[in-house]
Amino acid sequence: MRGGSIYIERSSGLHRLHPLTKVALTALCFASAAALPGLPWLLALFVGLLLPLAIWGRLTGAFLKACLLVVGPFVLSLTIIQGFFSGGETVLFNLGRFVFTQEGLLAGLTFAARLLVALGGTLLLMQSTPQPHLMQALTERGFPPRIAYVVLTAIQIFPSFQDRAQVIMDAQQARGLELQSGLLNRARLLLPMVGPLILGSVMDVSERAMALEARAFSSPARKTSLNTLADSLLQRALRWLLALAAAALLLWRLWSALQ
Amino acid sequence: MNLRVEGVSFRYPSGVLALDGIDLAIPSGQLLAILGENGAGKTTLVKLFNGLLRPSQGKVYIGDWDSAEHTTAALARRVGFLFQNPDDQLFERTLAREVGYGPRNLGASEAEVKRRVARALKLVGLHDMADAHPYDLPQPQRKLLALAATIAMDTPILVLDEPTIGQDEVGRGAISRILTDLHRMGRTLIMISHDMDFCAEHAQRMLVMLNGKIHVEGTTEDVMGQTKKLDEAEVAPPQLVRLAQALKMPGTPLTVDDFVDEYKQWRKKKKSK
Numbered sequence: 135m136r137g138g139s140i141y142i143e144r145s146s147g148l149h150r151l152h153p154l155t156k157v158a159l160t161a162l163c164f165a166s167a168a169a170l171p172g173l174p175w176l177l178a179l180f181v182g183l184l185l186p187l188a189i190w191g192r193l194t195g196a197f198l199k200a201c202l203l204v205v206g207p208f209v210l211s212l213t214i215i216q217g218f219f220s221g222g223e224t225v226l227f228n229l230g231r232f233v234f235t236q237e238g239l240l241a242g243l244t245f246a247a248r249l250l251v252a253l254g255g256t257l258l259l260m261q262s263t264p265q266p267h268l269m270q271a272l273t274e275r276g277f278p279p280r281i282a283y284v285v286l287t288a289i290q291i292f293p294s295f296q297d298r299a300q301v302i303m304d305a306q307q308a309r310g311l312e313l314q315s316g317l318l319n320r321a322r323l324l325l326p327m328v329g330p331l332i333l334g335s336v337m338d339v340s341e342r343a344m345a346l347e348a349r350a351f352s353s354p355a356r357k358t359s360l361n362t363l364a365d366s367l368l369q370r371a372l373r374w375l376l377a378l379a380a381a382a383l384l385l386w387r388l389w390s391a392l393q
Numbered sequence: 394m395n396l397r398v399e400g401v402s403f404r405y406p407s408g409v410l411a412l413d414g415i416d417l418a419i420p421s422g423q424l425l426a427i428l429g430e431n432g433a434g435k436t437t438l439v440k441l442f443n444g445l446l447r448p449s450q451g452k453v454y455i456g457d458w459d460s461a462e463h464t465t466a467a468l469a470r471r472v473g474f475l476f477q478n479p480d481d482q483l484f485e486r487t488l489a490r491e492v493g494y495g496p497r498n499l500g501a502s503e504a505e506v507k508r509r510v511a512r513a514l515k516l517v518g519l520h521d522m523a524d525a526h527p528y529d530l531p532q533p534q535r536k537l538l539a540l541a542a543t544i545a546m547d548t549p550i551l552v553l554d555e556p557t558i559g560q561d562e563v564g565r566g567a568i569s570r571i572l573t574d575l576h577r578m579g580r581t582l583i584m585i586s587h588d589m590d591f592c593a594e595h596a597q598r599m600l601v602m603l604n605g606k607i608h609v610e611g612t613t614e615d616v617m618g619q620t621k622k623l624d625e626a627e628v629a630p631p632q633l634v635r636l637a638q639a640l641k642m643p644g645t646p647l648t649v650d651d652f653v654d655e656y657k658q659w660r661k662k663k664k665s666k
Contacts, residue, residue, distance in 0.1 A: 298481070304445045304465075305482035308474035309542065310498030312466040326494070329484030333528065337480065 140200070140260050148191030148262045152365045153271035156259045158376035159187075163255025165380035167248040169387035173240065176247035184254040191262045200257050201250060209246040216242030271363055279357070283346075294338075295331070302330045394456040394471060394549035394581060395421045396442060401451030403437055403605075411437040413605040415451070421549070424572070424582045426596035426613070428589075430627040433602040435585045439552045442583070443472040455550065470499055473548035477555045479532070479539035488514065488530075488538055489523040495546045513545035516571055533564040540571065551575065553584040557591050569595065593617060593631045593647040601626045618645040 143149075148156075163184070170176050188197035218229070222237025259268075269282040306326045307313065313323070396419040403412040411434045419425055427435045440446040441453050444465040453460040455471045476482060485491040492513050493506045501509065514520040517537040522530070527538055536559060543551060556572070557565050565588075572595055576582055586592050592599065592613070599616040601609045601623065609622040616623070617630050620638065629635070633652045634645055642659045646652035 301476070301478075301481045304440075305474075305476045307465040308443055308445065308469055308472075308476070309482065309495035309546065310466050310469040312464065312498070326482075326484050330481055333484070334480045 140257070141264050142193055142196055142261050144192045144262070146191045146193075146262070148187060148193070148258070150364065151262075152363055152369050152373075153259075153263045153268045154275070155369045155373050155376075156263055157268075157271075158373040158380075160255040160259045162376045162380040162383075164252050165383045167252040169383040170248075170251075171390075173244045173247050176244065176251050179251055180247070180254055184251070184258065187258055188254075191258065193258070193261050196261060197254070197257055200261075201254060204253055205246060205250045208249055209243070212246050213239055213242035216245065267361065267363060270359055270361060273357075274359075274363070283351075291335075295335070298334060299327065299331055302327055302334075305330075395419060396456075396550060396581065396583075397452075397454040398438075398441070399452045399454070401438075401441065401448045401453060403434075403441065403446060404449045411605050412441075412448075415605075415607060417600070417607065417610075419581060419583065421581055422576075422579045424576050424595060424597045425584070426592040426599045427583065427585045427602065428587075428592065428599060428626070428628050429602035429608070433626070434605040435602055436554060437605075438602070439474075439554065439583060439585060442550070442552055443468045443474050445474075466498070469495070469546060469548070471548055471550055473543040473546045473551045475540050475543045475551070475553045475556060477558060479535040482539060482542070483527045483535060486526060487524050488519055488527055488541075491527050491538060492542045492545045495542055499546065509545040509547060513541040516544060516574060517541040518567055533560050536560065537564065537567060537571075540568070544571075544575070548580075550581040550583070553582065553586075555586055555588075556584055557586060557588045565591065589629060589631045590633075593634070601628055613647060614645045617647065 163179075166179055167176070170179065185194075185197075188194050191197075217226075217234040217238040218232050220235070220238040220241050222235030224236035226234050226236055226239065228234070265286055269277075269286050273279050273282050303313075306323075311323065311326060312319075396417075398415050398417040401412055401415045402410065404410050415438065427438065429435050437446060441448055441460065442455065444460050444463060444467075447461065455468060458468070458471065460468060483491055485494060489510050492510045496506045496509050510523070511520065514523055517540055519530075519534065519537060519541060527535060530538060536556075540553075540556070543553075553572075556568050560568060569591070572582060572584075576595075584592070584596070596613045599610065599613050600607055601616060603626040608626045609616055609619055617634050620630065623630055630638075631647070633647065633649065637644065637646050637652065637655070640656075640659075642655060644655050646655045
């Protein structure tokens with residue numbers, strides 16, 4: 135993993151799925167995170183669906199690590215905040231005049247589990263799908279290529295930004311710029327570092343735009359893709375099924391709320 | 394100021410061994426060209442000279458300083474470094490401020506900064522544009538500006554990474570003149586370049602690298618004459634040398650004047666036979 139991409143190359147069934155199938159799965163995860171009523175359901179979905187998918191995709195370690203890194207801090211902060219401040223009758227312990235309740239703890243954990251399910255779905259999509267393939271799948275379904283290009287470039291620019299920043303830092307150090315810690319010193323570094331980075335990037339973008347136009351980027355003709363995304367009737371059916379399940383879950387949740 | 398490299402190896406975190414047991418001594422005031430194909434280890438080697446990289450093994454001495462004991466910013470007092478792309482360093486509002494940035498970092502007095510700025514800009518021929526914005530200059534002139542910024546550091550050693558890249562004949566001529574002036578001032582000059590004609594014309598000594606090792610080194614004439622060694626390192630000698638070799642002329646003419654002289658002598662000898 136480097137820069138803006140978290141894709142992990144593996145040879146697996148999950149990787150070979152059509153990107154839109156994985157998008158539909160992610161949509162289902164989001165709908166489930168919003169609609170499922172309680173902690174057991176959410177954990178069951180994570181353990182019963184997302185984890186097996188990660189194992190199938192040979193991504194278990196990276197998947198769990200990313201989940202832990204992102205959701206871990208939320209679990210801590212949400213359980214503390216909800217435990218102390220959302221009220222409830224079952225007191226677990228006191229901290230001065232603050233009371234930590236079981237109901238609050240449960241509310242915090244449920245909220246964190248909702249995040250876990252939504253993030254898990256997104257992670258499986260991003261870790262098993264190269265971004266160009268995702269954009270290709272979307273543009274083949276009518277997503278504007280210009281927007282797809284902007285999205286892709288924004289993601290892919292991070293590695294080149296990192297490389298360039300390193301060269302700039304080298305160049306300024308070679309001119310006697312001392313890298314020291316402390317807020318003031320860091321502020322002093324800002325202009326010599328950011329100036330060439332921004333100016334260089336703007337020039338790069340301008341040159342890249344001209345190079346793309348010189349190769350008919352804006353041509354209205356239907357573009358031929360070098361890469362063919364494998365799809366099947368089964369996957370198409372699965373996508374519809376996942377989309378319907380997501381819609382049904384959201385409608386059910388809405389209906390329950392109105393009751 | 395002299396520079397010594399003793400038993401230096403360098404391995405990148407990726408595991409690539411970029412330098413393998415380099416020993417090198419560059420005497421004060423020498424103009425050395427480092428040649429080699431891409432990935433031979435040239436840039437890695439020179440980055441050790443100002444501490445941008447640290448050897449995995451061995452020592453680099455800048456004069457009496459062990460580079461391991463000094464930061465890059467401290468080594469910047471002794472080793473100036475011109476990077477390939479000037480746009481990686483320019484950020485100030487005017488040429489004068491840009492050139493003065495390095496000396497100010499080194500703590501030079503304002504009067505001293507002014508003196509160095511004026512001298513460096515004059516040397517590269519940009520003194521009339523001291524108040525212009527660096528990005529109002531075309532790219533080749535921005536390279537000259539970056540060179541002025543390096544010269545203003547007033548270091549006894551200067552490393553120039555591809556000084557002629559992106560330059561037209563005028564710019565190339567300007568850099569040629571600047572190097573000659575700096576050499577005359579007694580600076581130690583180390584340049585990396587793929588511009589063989591330029592190197593042959595200016596360097597006193599050459600060092601050809603291959604796979605992280607010194608493949609061949611010696612005086613420019615010696616090195617340019619070692620066709621087989623140069624072939625192995627994927628380095629093509631300048632056209633004049635190749636022409637002389639194709640004609641089976643003795644010697645290794647490095648400039649047009651040398652070639653004309655040697656050609657005349659050679660023809661005369663041939664005729665007299």
